[in-house]
Amino acid sequence: MKSLSEEMKNEVKRLHQQGYKHREIAKLVGVSKGSVTYVIQERTKQQNKLCNIPQSVWDEWDILHERYGENGTHRAKNRLHTGR
Structure with a gap:
């Protein structure tokens, strides 16, 4: 799996702040729901x-x-x- 671009990450964060649900964000941005959750949580590898x-x-x-x-x-x- 390739990493998300900064543009996509920013788009995910923007849509999340606007109140969209993870499933809706994933569909609009074109990424998986897991990727949306990962971007929103912003956890480091050590935290994971x-x-x-x-x-x-x-x-x-x-x-x-x-x-x-x-x-x-x-x-x-x-x-x-x-x-x-």
Whole structure:
């Protein structure tokens, strides 16, 4: 997915301030609803990763993800939740 231009981001913000709903903005600007939400929230990559989850959980996730790789991610998630 290519990044949105500054013009599109500004258009999304302008329409949001005018009271348009996310679905309407997406249709008018020609982007996905997820992109509209992302632009309106203006979260940084670090904020997206943290999401109020303790660093210790992320450290454990990184270890499990390294061990099982992309294809074993679902197994790593299960191990995080069950502790096995």
